[in-house]
Amino acid sequence: MIKISGLTKYYGGITAVNDLSFEIKEGEVFGLLGPNGAGKTTTIKMLTTLSRPDAGSYMIDGFDVVKDPYEIKSRIGVMPQENNLDRELTAYENLLIYGMLHGVKDMKKKITDTLKTIDLWERRDSVVSGLSGGMQRRLLLARAFLPEPSILFLDEPTVGLDPQMRRHIWDIIRKTRVEGRTVVITTHYIEEAEALCDRVGILSKGSLIALDTPDNLKAAVGRYVVEFLDGDGRLIQRICKNYNNARKVTKIVRERGKGVIRRRSNLEDVFVKLTGERIEREGLSETEKGIL
Amino acid sequence: MRQNWYPIFLREMLLFRKRLLRLGYLFSAMLVPIIYLIAFGLGLGRSVQLQGSSYLTFLIPGLVAMTSMNNSYTWVASSLNLNRLYFKGFQIFIQAPISPSAIMVGEVLAGMVKGLFASLLIIIVGFLTPSGFSVTPLFVITLLLNCFLFANLGVVTGMLAKSHEDTATYSNFFIMPMAFFSGTFFPLDKVPAFIKPIIYILPLTHANIVIRKAAMDQEGLISFAVLIICSIAFFVYGSRLIKNYTE
Numbered sequence: 389m390i391k392i393s394g395l396t397k398y399y400g401g402i403t404a405v406n407d408l409s410f411e412i413k414e415g416e417v418f419g420l421l422g423p424n425g426a427g428k429t430t431t432i433k434m435l436t437t438l439s440r441p442d443a444g445s446y447m448i449d450g451f452d453v454v455k456d457p458y459e460i461k462s463r464i465g466v467m468p469q470e471n472n473l474d475r476e477l478t479a480y481e482n483l484l485i486y487g488m489l490h491g492v493k494d495m496k497k498k499i500t501d502t503l504k505t506i507d508l509w510e511r512r513d514s515v516v517s518g519l520s521g522g523m524q525r526r527l528l529l530a531r532a533f534l535p536e537p538s539i540l541f542l543d544e545p546t547v548g549l550d551p552q553m554r555r556h557i558w559d560i561i562r563k564t565r566v567e568g569r570t571v572v573i574t575t576h577y578i579e580e581a582e583a584l585c586d587r588v589g590i591l592s593k594g595s596l597i598a599l600d601t602p603d604n605l606k607a608a609v610g611r612y613v614v615e616f617l618d619g620d621g622r623l624i625q626r627i628c629k630n631y632n633n634a635r636k637v638t639k640i641v642r643e644r645g646k647g648v649i650r651r652r653s654n655l656e657d658v659f660v661k662l663t664g665e666r667i668e669r670e671g672l673s674e675t676e677k678g679i680l
Numbered sequence: 681m682r683q684n685w686y687p688i689f690l691r692e693m694l695l696f697r698k699r700l701l702r703l704g705y706l707f708s709a710m711l712v713p714i715i716y717l718i719a720f721g722l723g724l725g726r727s728v729q730l731q732g733s734s735y736l737t738f739l740i741p742g743l744v745a746m747t748s749m750n751n752s753y754t755w756v757a758s759s760l761n762l763n764r765l766y767f768k769g770f771q772i773f774i775q776a777p778i779s780p781s782a783i784m785v786g787e788v789l790a791g792m793v794k795g796l797f798a799s800l801l802i803i804i805v806g807f808l809t810p811s812g813f814s815v816t817p818l819f820v821i822t823l824l825l826n827c828f829l830f831a832n833l834g835v836v837t838g839m840l841a842k843s844h845e846d847t848a849t850y851s852n853f854f855i856m857p858m859a860f861f862s863g864t865f866f867p868l869d870k871v872p873a874f875i876k877p878i879i880y881i882l883p884l885t886h887a888n889i890v891i892r893k894a895a896m897d898q899e900g901l902i903s904f905a906v907l908i909i910c911s912i913a914f915f916v917y918g919s920r921l922i923k924n925y926t927e
Contacts, residue, residue, distance in 0.1 A: 488687035
């Protein structure tokens with residue numbers, strides 16, 4: 389179990405992460421969501437011992453990151469957002485060095501299995517700089533798995549990948565959850581969080597503003613969304629608590645002679661509402677605001 | 681497990697092997713000392729007699745010390761710096777369950793191999809010149825210690841430098857002057873008295889003193905002690921910098 393309390397990080401005069409407290413249960417896939425610059429990567433860097441918190445504490449299975457860093461390090465595997473493979477070394481050599489650093493036993497077999505799983509066995513002796521972007525990302529992910537860590541940290545695992553590759557990586561992550569591993573993912577692709585995560589925490593400006601299952605978040609923020617275009621052609625999306633509210637809003641918009649769509653809310657609507665972006669208040673009368 | 685320095689060392693060696701296969705590396709490692717050898721040794725040195733023997737006899741051990749310093753230091757400093765700031769591969773060392781001193785040992789041993797390799801090239805050239813140059817056990821021990829010392833210093837600058845340009849600045853301010861004023865090219869008894877204290881602070885001076893000795897004496901022992909103390913100090917400081925690493 390991961391226990392985080394009061395975790396804080398400053399950069400210069402800016403508070404990158406502010407007083408973060410939450411727990412991640414064993415075996416769950418936990419998502420950290422947030423717009424760019426919300427503090428996701430800073431949080432992951434603190435959780436993976438790269439960055440020292442300025443305040444607060446962080447524990448895995450009762451081991452404290454400051455007192456027992458080795459206990460933490462021997463439990464985690466990390467896929468960083470920035471590719472930090474050795475570009476001049478081959479795919480095989482990259483896995484070999486990483487495996488040795490983590491004391492992996494039965495190395496040859498494990499590397500062979502790993503490279504076959506990610507379809508890179510044929511390319512094992514190619515230097516990394518000669519591999520395509522998608523191959524490098526797969527290798528980066530596979531490297532994190534190699535020591536069979538009990539907790540995996542994946543920082544934006546599918547950024548910049550085509551839809552097929554993204555689904556391929558999602559499958560790998562789902563498989564690891566079945567194996568009972570804890571997975572912590574940061575992403576700004578909402579559908580990724582919705583597809584994978586048992587619970588999500590939403591970060592905004594370094595603070596945690598919501599934390600729950602995707603379903604509970606939708607229930608709390610609103611199950612329905614009414615979409616229409618305002619006078620300037622901007623898309624307005626209204627989240628409504630329940631079906632009755634959604635119907636009322638739909639009716640008002642329709643009476644103005646505008647096209648309107650009513651649909652179920654998704655995690656993106658929740659995210660947008662909570663992080664306060666793209667939410668427009670204009671274009672509605674006071675009564676409409678009252679309904680919302 | 682925590683003292684598992686081997687993967688760090690192995691990684692550097694794999695990279696080094698790739699570099700060796702590129703011809704440019706060998707050439708550039710040898711270029712500077714050979715230029716010095718030709719310019720000072722054969723050009724200037726023909727008309728100079730030092731301590732009763734030829735200038736080449738004096739120069740070659742100094743060139744070996746200088747080359748071992750340059751190569752041990754520069755390769756460690758610049759590859760660590762690049763790996764930390766640019767390629768970010770240093771992150772996987774920090775995230776691995778190994779101690780800061782294991783990272784230190786792996787990087788330093790790799791730096792020593794690179795320094796010894798370049799020194800070996802100069803030693804071979806030394807044997808080819810008519811200088812009566814010979815390799816004693818004391819020479820080998822001093823060479824190893826010098827490589828160790830400057831590889832440690834390389835880790836220190838590699839960790840401290842905030843950019844790759846910084847590494848070059850450190851090199852220009854400390855390594856370059858040391859190459860010229862530490863008794864590589866001329867004996868220190870010819871140096872004005874007021875500069876001497878500065879020169880005796882520089883570690884390379886002491887490497888040059890010991891590496892030229894036929895047998896250990898009191899002066900040699902003091903210099904040897906200075907080299908060991910500097911090495912330990914840089915090792916401890918470098919390990920500390922790695923321990924306090926934070927992004």
